[in-house]
Amino acid sequence: MSAExxxxxxxxxxxETFFTKYVFSMDHKMIAKQFLITGMIMGVIGVAMSLLFxxxxxxxxEKFEILNVLLGDRFAPDGVMDPNIYLALxxxxxxxxxxxxxxxxxxxxxxxxxxxxxxxxxxxxxxxxNMLSYWFFFASSVVMVASxxxxxxxxxxxxxxxxxxxxxxxxxxxxxxxxxxxxxxMTLFIVSSLMGALNYIxxxxxxxxxxxxxxRLPLTIWAFFVTAILGVLSFPVLLSxxxxxxxxxxxxxxxxxSDIMIxxxxxxxxxxxxxxxxxxxxxxxxPEVYIILLPALGIxxxxxxxxxxxxxxxxxxxxxxxxxxxxxxxxxxxxxxxxTGMSPFLGSVFTFTTLxxxxxxxxxxxxxxxxxxxxxxxxxxxMLFSIxxxxxxVAGGLTGIILGDSALDINVHDTYFVVAHFHIVxxxxxxxxxxxxxxxxxxxxxxxxxxxxxxxxHFWITFVCAYGVFFxxxxxxxxxxxxxxxxxxxxxxxxxxxxxxxxxxxxAIVGGIAQVFFLFNFFYSALRGPKSSQNPWRSNTLxxxxxxxxxxxxxPGAIPEVHRWAYDYSKPGMDEDFVPQIVPLKxxxxxxx
Amino acid sequence: xxxxxxxxxxxxxxxxxxxxxxxYEASSKLKEKDGNDVTSKDNNTQGRLMLLFGILFMVSFVxxxxxxxxxxxxxxxxxxxxxxxxxxxxxxxxxxxxxxxxQPILFYFAxxxxxxxxxxxxxxxxNNRLELIWTVVPALTLAVLIIYGLTTWSNVxxxxxxxxxxxxxxxxxxxxxxxxxxxGEDNILGEANVRYxxxxxxxxxxxxxxxxxxxxxxxxxVLPKGQPVLFKFRSQDIIHSAYFPHFRAQMxxxxxxxxxxxxxxxxxxxxxxxxxxxxxxVKRINEIRSAEGKESWEFDYVLLCNKICGAAHYxxxxxxxxxxxxEYDEWISEQKTFLxxx
Numbered sequence: 001m002s003a004e005x006x007x008x009x010x011x012x013x014x015x016e017t018f019f020t021k022y023v024f025s026m027d028h029k030m031i032a033k034q035f036l037i038t039g040m041i042m043g044v045i046g047v048a049m050s051l052l053f054x055x056x057x058x059x060x061x062e063k064f065e066i067l068n069v070l071l072g073d074r075f076a077p078d079g080v081m082d083p084n085i086y087l088a089l090x091x092x093x094x095x096x097x098x099x100x101x102x103x104x105x106x107x108x109x110x111x112x113x114x115x116x117x118x119x120x121x122x123x124x125x126x127x128x129x130n131m132l133s134y135w136f137f138f139a140s141s142v143v144m145v146a147s148x149x150x151x152x153x154x155x156x157x158x159x160x161x162x163x164x165x166x167x168x169x170x171x172x173x174x175x176x177x178x179x180x181x182x183x184x185x186m187t188l189f190i191v192s193s194l195m196g197a198l199n200y201i202x203x204x205x206x207x208x209x210x211x212x213x214x215x216r217l218p219l220t221i222w223a224f225f226v227t228a229i230l231g232v233l234s235f236p237v238l239l240s241x242x243x244x245x246x247x248x249x250x251x252x253x254x255x256x257x258s259d260i261m262i263x264x265x266x267x268x269x270x271x272x273x274x275x276x277x278x279x280x281x282x283x284x285x286x287p288e289v290y291i292i293l294l295p296a297l298g299i300x301x302x303x304x305x306x307x308x309x310x311x312x313x314x315x316x317x318x319x320x321x322x323x324x325x326x327x328x329x330x331x332x333x334x335x336x337x338x339x340t341g342m343s344p345f346l347g348s349v350f351t352f353t354t355l356x357x358x359x360x361x362x363x364x365x366x367x368x369x370x371x372x373x374x375x376x377x378x379x380x381x382x383m384l385f386s387i388x389x390x391x392x393x394v395a396g397g398l399t400g401i402i403l404g405d406s407a408l409d410i411n412v413h414d415t416y417f418v419v420a421h422f423h424i425v426x427x428x429x430x431x432x433x434x435x436x437x438x439x440x441x442x443x444x445x446x447x448x449x450x451x452x453x454x455x456x457x458h459f460w461i462t463f464v465c466a467y468g469v470f471f472x473x474x475x476x477x478x479x480x481x482x483x484x485x486x487x488x489x490x491x492x493x494x495x496x497x498x499x500x501x502x503x504x505x506x507x508a509i510v511g512g513i514a515q516v517f518f519l520f521n522f523f524y525s526a527l528r529g530p531k532s533s534q535n536p537w538r539s540n541t542l543x544x545x546x547x548x549x550x551x552x553x554x555x556p557g558a559i560p561e562v563h564r565w566a567y568d569y570s571k572p573g574m575d576e577d578f579v580p581q582i583v584p585l586k587x588x589x590x591x592x593x
Numbered sequence: 594x595x596x597x598x599x600x601x602x603x604x605x606x607x608x609x610x611x612x613x614x615x616x617y618e619a620s621s622k623l624k625e626k627d628g629n630d631v632t633s634k635d636n637n638t639q640g641r642l643m644l645l646f647g648i649l650f651m652v653s654f655v656x657x658x659x660x661x662x663x664x665x666x667x668x669x670x671x672x673x674x675x676x677x678x679x680x681x682x683x684x685x686x687x688x689x690x691x692x693x694x695x696q697p698i699l700f701y702f703a704x705x706x707x708x709x710x711x712x713x714x715x716x717x718x719x720n721n722r723l724e725l726i727w728t729v730v731p732a733l734t735l736a737v738l739i740i741y742g743l744t745t746w747s748n749v750x751x752x753x754x755x756x757x758x759x760x761x762x763x764x765x766x767x768x769x770x771x772x773x774x775x776x777g778e779d780n781i782l783g784e785a786n787v788r789y790x791x792x793x794x795x796x797x798x799x800x801x802x803x804x805x806x807x808x809x810x811x812x813x814x815v816l817p818k819g820q821p822v823l824f825k826f827r828s829q830d831i832i833h834s835a836y837f838p839h840f841r842a843q844m845x846x847x848x849x850x851x852x853x854x855x856x857x858x859x860x861x862x863x864x865x866x867x868x869x870x871x872x873x874x875v876k877r878i879n880e881i882r883s884a885e886g887k888e889s890w891e892f893d894y895v896l897l898c899n900k901i902c903g904a905a906h907y908x909x910x911x912x913x914x915x916x917x918x919x920e921y922d923e924w925i926s927e928q929k930t931f932l933x934x935x
Contacts, residue, residue: 168831171903
């Protein structure tokens with residue numbers, strides 16, 4: 001290790017140009033910031049899109065000049081939204097939020113920032129592949145944004161891009177060049193994600209500092225590590241699904257197409273099955289939910305423990321439940337397909353495995369709550385978002401028990417009940433985890449503090465509006481309202497839902513605007529915020545032993561040795577209410593857990 | 594104009610935030626400490642807000658159930674529908690109980706254990722017995738739900754047809770229409786494929802197959818009350834989904850394959866129109882419609898498309914009429930068979 005440290009000391013002296021420092025950086029801390037800021041830009045686009053289609057849902061057919069300004073004469077003539085662009089907006093909103101914000105933005109940022117810092121490594125195992133991972137993600141983002149400007153409109157087949165809708169431009173205009181760009185963008189994205197994930201796995205396994213055994217890893221690292229394994233095992237399947245779809249679209253193959261007549265013409269394709277695509281898609285799609293959620297849960301474990309000034313309750317159970325959730329997440333994908341015509345027996349199997357996931361999830365929720373019990377809670381903005389996450393994780397997870405039950409799914413499948421469920425359990429929980437992470441590790445990223453009061457304001461408006469948007473959707477779903485409807489005016493039975501739709505849109509607009517507080521706070525504090533001390537949250541983990549100013553190689557001297565787990569908060573017999581991992585055990589002290 | 598005003602407001606807003614932040618930071622510098630450290634005062638305020646949120650959350654939950662309870666689907670119109678609703682109620686009761694226990698505890702703890710200077714948190718890192726309890730209790734509850742759910746699922750998907758042979762009806766989906774094909778007197782659907790489509794043969798029946806000759810094609814779905822109906826689903830172009838919310842039934846229509854779902858309608862359209870909850874709903878909706886100057890609405894069952902299928906996805910519907918057996922027999926005898934329509 002000392003030879004390596006020496007090499008890095010020399011490296012440190014190297015002159016860095018603007019390009020090697022800020023653009024083609026191989027330093028994990030800079031790459032983390034690149035992921036975060038790209039993710040935030042994509043997030044602004046994704047959220048803005050949701051506000052546009054919420055306008056249409058609350059006041060269908062009403063003229064909004066802003067729609068004409070943003071979407072143009074082609075897609076919003078006179079300010080009235082076109083049904084095709086509505087579908088494009090929901091499709092791209094879903095794609096951007098799921099992949100670009102909550103996968104790359106969340107995992108890319110915090111895995112990169114925290115894995116080397118928290119395990120005591122100078123950098124990722126391969127800085128070069130790490131850099132490539134970001135630039136593939138960047139290229140993928142550029143292609144996805146470019147697809148918004150295609151003449152016929154971007155991909156509009158839903159974020160799940162089920163063929164034949166996604167395969168046939170005759171079926172929907174967005175399945176032309178827009179869909180091709182979507183597939184190209186996702187291919188680049190998958191490459192980026194795989195390079196990132198391999199790096200995370202290798203780094204965690206090989207570069208832990210002395211004393212950092214797997215059972216001493218902070219739960220953040222456990223979460224990122226298992227997330228990376230999920231990504232490596234499942235994203236390639238999406239890649240194959242996307243490639244076969246490209247073949248069907250451009251080369252006349254029939255993997256997913258059979259017996260189709262469209263635009264008055266019978267297609268020659270024979271023998272394919274769209275259900276095959278659904279299986280391939282959801283084999284990624286379901287682990288993907290946990291690729292999004294686990295990092296947020298990992299961040300929450302760390303933030304809740306630190307700010308409760310208490311050890312995380314049941315560390316081993318927490319690790320066990322991460323592993324259990326990850327394992328089960330590979331054998332539950334069929335619960336998205338109960339009404340596709342899949343064999344009812346398979347439906348039974350998937351119901352069984354799906355409901356099992358509720359057990360480790362319940363353990364996690366109860367352990368978080370017990371961590372708060374008899375704590376000395378410090379309400380930093382990060383802590384507020386973490387508590388918000390526990391609330392949404394419980395509220396959204398519970399309806400999963402309904403949707404995972406094949407018998408009950410029949411009548412609520414693809415309704416707003418599902419929209420409510422997955423936005424609360426996955427969308428809100430993950431975005432709250434991401435906010436918590438940004439507020440908590442901002443001093444580590446920029447050496448400055450974010451403004452506390454703006455953070456409080458941001459949390460409360462966001463939290464209230466988030467529930468205000470998604471909780472009422474349970475009721476519209478139980479009225480039988482299908483998702484992805486451009487308008488519900490064609491069915492008089494839904495006329496009494498319009499007030500609810502207006503209310504939802506109101507909360508969406510207020511909540512959307514409240515994000516300005518965050519964006520302002522973020523950029524202002526990054527440039528002008530007050531300087532942070534080395535360990536502002538009085539935390540135990542290794543990243544707070546590095547200097548405030550970023551240096552290449554993270555620690556100026558030797559990498560510190562680890563002597564205890566990460567959660568010795570308020571340990572009896574200690575002077576302070578925290579004991580960093582680098583502090584050796586006292587004489588006669590029992591090592592925690 | 595709207596844009597200009599919006600822009601000015603946004604700019605002024607950002608300037609205002611910037612000024613407030615500056616003043617805030619300047620004042621904390623005077624006090625010689627980092628104004629962004631969390632103080633006991635902050636913990637008190639935020640803890641109270643947490644408690645307040647928890648209370649308001651529960652109150653609005655109850656308010657939503659009371660206020661919007663009657664927009665939800667009510668009386669089921671099929672035989673398995675009541676089993677479905679019962680399973681729904683049991684599952685919902687369980688999750689609501691957990692919800693109204695766990696959420697208040699979370700926000701109560703947030704308030705109760707808000708930080709104060711000088712107090713030390715309790716070092717409590719695990720308790721195997723406690724963790725065993727909240728592993729085993731959910732596991733047992735879920736075991737019950739799984740067994741009950743799978744029994745219902747199996748009953749719904751494999752209905753017992755020993756007493757009564759179901760009538761076979763095909764639902765044929767295409768952008769953006771539904772077409773029904775009754776199997777006719779022989780109760781067997783003729784072979785069909787998109788390659789046979791042409792002229793009045795809109796669903797592509799193979800005229801070489803005699804089973805198809807007495808098939809009946811309609812644009813309206815009329816079902817006899819009390820008679821099991823086995824639906825076969827096909828699609829002409831892309832995936833659609835046949836969603837019958839009042840009958841608690843749904844199945845995708847997938848090009849290249851035939852899917853199926855069977856249910857027995859138990860409430861005729863006329864009877865459903867006299868159902869108290871439906872009467873109330875119709876009354877409420879007609880009040881809204883008359884205020885908007887729309888024609889008044891009479892309740893009808895309806896078939897919706899519930900899988901994204903393109904521009905008019907939101908208007909791909911078909912009326913369903915459930916009638917007494919005699920009325921059905923009369924109606925079906927008036928329809929032209931496939932052979933007659935050629």
